[in-house]
Amino acid sequence: MSASHGDSDLEHEQAYVTKLYEMLDAERDLTQRRLDETLRLTGGTPQARTERDVATATYTERLAQLGSVEQGLCFGRLDFHHQETAYIGRLGLFDTEDDYRPLLVDWRAPVARPFYLATAASPEGVRRRRHIRSLSRRVTGLDDEILDLGEAGAGDHDLGLAGEAALLAALTQRRTGEMSDIVATIQAEQDRIIRAGMNGVLVVQGGPGTGKTAVALHRAAYLLYTFRQQLTKRGVLVIGPNSTFLRYIGQVLPSLGETGVLLATVGQLYPGIDATGADERAAAEVKGRAVMAEVLANAVKDRQAVPSPVLEIEVEREILRLDKRTCTDARAKARRSRRPHNQARRIFVAELLDALTRQAARRLGDHLLDARDVGDIRAELAEDKDVRRALDELWPVLTPEEVLDDLFAEPRRLASAASKQLSEDERASLRRDRGAEFTPADVPLLDELAELLGWDDTEERAARAREEREQRAYAEGVLDILEQDEEIIDPELLRVSDVLDAELFAERQQARSELTAAQRAAQDRTWTFGHVIVDEAQELSEMDWRTIMRRIPSRSMTVVGDVAQTGAEGGASAWGDVLGPYVDDRWRLAELTVNYRTPAEIMALAARALERVDPSLTVPTSVRSTGVAPWQVPLAAADLAAVARAELSEVDGGTVAVLCPAERLAGVREVVAEDERLSVLTVELAKGLEFDSVVLVAPEEIVAESPRGWNDLYVALTRATRRLGVLHAGSEPFPAGS
Ligand SMILES: Nc1ncnc2c1ncn2[C@@H]1O[C@H](COP(=O)(O)OP(=O)(O)OP(=O)(O)O)[C@@H](O)[C@H]1O
Numbered sequence: 027m028s029a030s031h032g033d034s035d036l037e038h039e040q041a042y043v044t045k046l047y048e049m050l051d052a053e054r055d056l057t058q059r060r061l062d063e064t065l066r067l068t069g070g071t072p073q074a075r076t077e078r079d080v081a082t083a084t085y086t087e088r089l090a091q092l093g094s095v096e097q098g099l100c101f102g103r104l105d106f107h108h109q110e111t112a113y114i115g116r117l118g119l120f121d122t123e124d125d126y127r128p129l130l131v132d133w134r135a136p137v138a139r140p141f142y143l144a145t146a147a148s149p150e151g152v153r154r155r156r157h158i159r160s161l162s163r164r165v166t167g168l169d170d171e172i173l174d175l176g177e178a179g180a181g182d183h184d185l186g187l188a189g190e191a192a193l194l195a196a197l198t199q200r201r202t203g204e205m206s207d208i209v210a211t212i213q214a215e216q217d218r219i220i221r222a223g224m225n226g227v228l229v230v231q232g233g234p235g236t237g238k239t240a241v242a243l244h245r246a247a248y249l250l251y252t253f254r255q256q257l258t259k260r261g262v263l264v265i266g267p268n269s270t271f272l273r274y275i276g277q278v279l280p281s282l283g284e285t286g287v288l289l290a291t292v293g294q295l296y297p298g299i300d301a302t303g304a305d306e307r308a309a310a311e312v313k314g315r316a317v318m319a320e321v322l323a324n325a326v327k328d329r330q331a332v333p334s335p336v337l338e339i340e341v342e343r344e345i346l347r348l349d350k351r352t353c354t355d356a357r358a359k360a361r362r363s364r365r366p367h368n369q370a371r372r373i374f375v376a377e378l379l380d381a382l383t384r385q386a387a388r389r390l391g392d393h394l395l396d397a398r399d400v401g402d403i404r405a406e407l408a409e410d411k412d413v414r415r416a417l418d419e420l421w422p423v424l425t426p427e428e429v430l431d432d433l434f435a436e437p438r439r440l441a442s443a444a445s446k447q448l449s450e451d452e453r454a455s456l457r458r459d460r461g462a463e464f465t466p467a468d469v470p471l472l473d474e475l476a477e478l479l480g481w482d483d484t485e486e487r488a489a490r491a492r493e494e495r496e497q498r499a500y501a502e503g504v505l506d507i508l509e510q511d512e513e514i515i516d517p518e519l520l521r522v523s524d525v526l527d528a529e530l531f532a533e534r535q536q537a538r539s540e541l542t543a544a545q546r547a548a549q550d551r552t553w554t555f556g557h558v559i560v561d562e563a564q565e566l567s568e569m570d571w572r573t574i575m576r577r578i579p580s581r582s583m584t585v586v587g588d589v590a591q592t593g594a595e596g597g598a599s600a601w602g603d604v605l606g607p608y609v610d611d612r613w614r615l616a617e618l619t620v621n622y623r624t625p626a627e628i629m630a631l632a633a634r635a636l637e638r639v640d641p642s643l644t645v646p647t648s649v650r651s652t653g654v655a656p657w658q659v660p661l662a663a664a665d666l667a668a669v670a671r672a673e674l675s676e677v678d679g680g681t682v683a684v685l686c687p688a689e690r691l692a693g694v695r696e697v698v699a700e701d702e703r704l705s706v707l708t709v710e711l712a713k714g715l716e717f718d719s720v721v722l723v724a725p726e727e728i729v730a731e732s733p734r735g736w737n738d739l740y741v742a743l744t745r746a747t748r749r750l751g752v753l754h755a756g757s758e759p760f761p762a763g764s
Pocket residue numbers: 193196197206207208211212213216232233234235236237238239240241588591622623713714715716744
């Protein structure tokens with residue numbers, strides 16, 4: 027229960043907060059000055075240059091962090107019984123003149139924990155919790171909770187939500203189209219998940235609006251703070267369902283001062299491929315099945331041919347022969363190596379070159395040839411263009427893109443690779459023209475193929491070796507010059523090369539151009555992360571999971587979702603099914619039960635859709651009600667553009683979404699002009715998002731449109747924070763009292 031407080035309290039807190047902002051300004055100025063000084067310096071030893079680069083990066087990052095915490099710098103205060111009062115905020119600030127006494131405690135530090143967990147029943151040493159509300163740098167309100175039963179007298183306490191007044195103030199704010207952080211009002215059940223240990227797989231299951239996404243992002247910030255060293259090196263990956271969603275959540279981590287996180291869809295995990303194509307529902311479902319891994323393995327094997335019965339190659343007017351037996355043996359040897367296709371090719375080629383060399387030598391009379399002659403013959407054969415063409419025909423160097431392109435463009439190839447795994451109709455659903463754009467569901471297939479094919483990195487390695495040689499030569503040159511200089515200046519000085527040899531210098535030169543872990547990870551398919559967070563995880567297919575798991579061999583993961591909201595046909599119905607193949611039953615489950623988004627009046631309708639998904643499921647409990655009941659009218663009687671306009675004025679600066687069946691999307695977009703505050707979306711695109719008001723068009727068609735239609739309707743009904751209107755194309759779908 028909030029306690030009242032006078033103006034003097036407000037003034038006191040204002041004075042404190044002003045002091046904190048002055049410190050923030052001073053630290054910003056200092057960091058900026060240091061950065062400017064560093065940038066002004068030039069020349070010096072290689073080591074000094076390297077140090078300067080590191081300092082520049084550190085100062086720049088710190089400046090960004092100091093800039094990002096401007097809004098709501100300090101949002102809480104804890105008064106303890108036996109401890110000094112602690113102010114809680116977005117980052118830590120210390121009094122440098124008083125032995126680094128903390129003036130502001132980072133919300134992620136252990137001292138701040140009772141701010142989220144303490145209750146009157148379990149006060150954790152806290153006497154009073156105060157939420158400090160502010161606008162820019164001005165303190166606008168205080169909400170106090172007295173957790174000390176002895177002091178305030180029993181009976182007038184609300185044991186439910188922590189900081190209820192501040193929470194409700196946050197929840198009733200207008201939506202802007204971008205998710206905000208919840209750092210000032212994290213609830214106890216959410217805090218336990220945010221601060222859970224980093225190892226192993228943690229599944230966070232929760233109904234719509236329970237804060238799963240918010241919790242996932244705050245957990246990323248918490249882990250980066252707590253395990254900074256480990257995670258800065260390898261980075262954190264957050265997976266979301268589509269780029270609209272990633273844009274929606276994109277500001278949360280920067281507002282928490284964290285920039286080292288890569289946000290991506292599964293479709294963006296294959297560098298160099300922009301998956302702009304779209305799949306029919308049936309094709310996407312088939313592509314997502316685990317059996318596609320077998321199909322692709324078969325497709326690659328099919329590219330390892332043997333002649334039937336003989337392949338003849340003309341070399342210098344002589345005919346050399348590769349028979350089926352020789353090729354089959356070479357193929358078996360290459361396959362036995364268990365190397366990926368492009369790397370195993372070297373073994374296959376070596377075997378066949380040996381066979382061809384033996385033939386050619388025999389023709390010339392082997393008794394006349396010594397080992398060197400034989401070596402020359404082999405080298406010539408290896409260079410011969412007809413020999414190379416023949417070897418390429420039998421075992422070509424392949425890229426993932428061409429294998430997939432060929433597989434879907436040539437029914438004969440797919441029939442051969444997938445005769446056992448896919449029916450004729452299913453195979454037909456995958457058929458498309460060569461050169462068609464790749465789709466998001468192709469990306470896990472390309473990733474799988476990249477593993478099966480392996481990289482033919484001969485060229486790349488040669489280039490890298492060349493570059494390293496050049497860098498080393500350059501470094502040695504620099505060291506020579508430095509040594510000469512030093513000998514002139516001070517012969518007593520330790521020689522530079524004693525402390526920094528050329529190789530190390532070359533390495534450092536390379537490090538200078540290094541990007542953050544997240545940036546490097548985005549360009550490297552084989553990058554493995556320190557932690558992976560998967561949001562809307564119920565939507566992912568089996569093949570998506572394979573792609574993700576490859577990037578986190580340590581299995582340090584947070585998996586966030588709601589199996590009742592699964593829309594994708596290949597998506598999850600139970601977490602055990604999804605995770606079993608990777609971690610057996612070694613995963614932990616945490617549940618969220620309170621709905622912070624959707625008011626009780628709207629959830630009553632949503633509950634009726636959920637009952638059709640699975641009668642044993644219940645909707646999460648709404649934290650608030652608005653007194654505004656959802657409205658329903660026949661679509662035929664409504665002017666959609668006028669309805670959308672009316673809703674926009676109802677929400678007074680907030681956001682409105684018109685959600686409609688995919689079939690109607692283009693039509694509705696023609697009638698309703700979208701802008702920053704008004705969107706027209708399918709349910710799939712609206713997943714994970716929220717709006718002040720939602721206008722739902724033709725719910726019965728949404729249900730009919732897919733095998734998981736009731737799940738989709740449930741998602742649609744739970745996107746609103748304040749108002750819901752239903753325009754039904756048939757009879758009223760939710761008659762009163764039914
Ligand atoms: N502790 C909190 N304090 C303030 N706002 C909160 C809190 N928890 C959740 N919210 C708000 O509730 C809304 C729903 O949160 P979020 O989108 O994370 O839920 P979700 O479980 O991911 O929902 P869905 O499954 O429907 O996508 C957001 O506006 C979020 O900011």
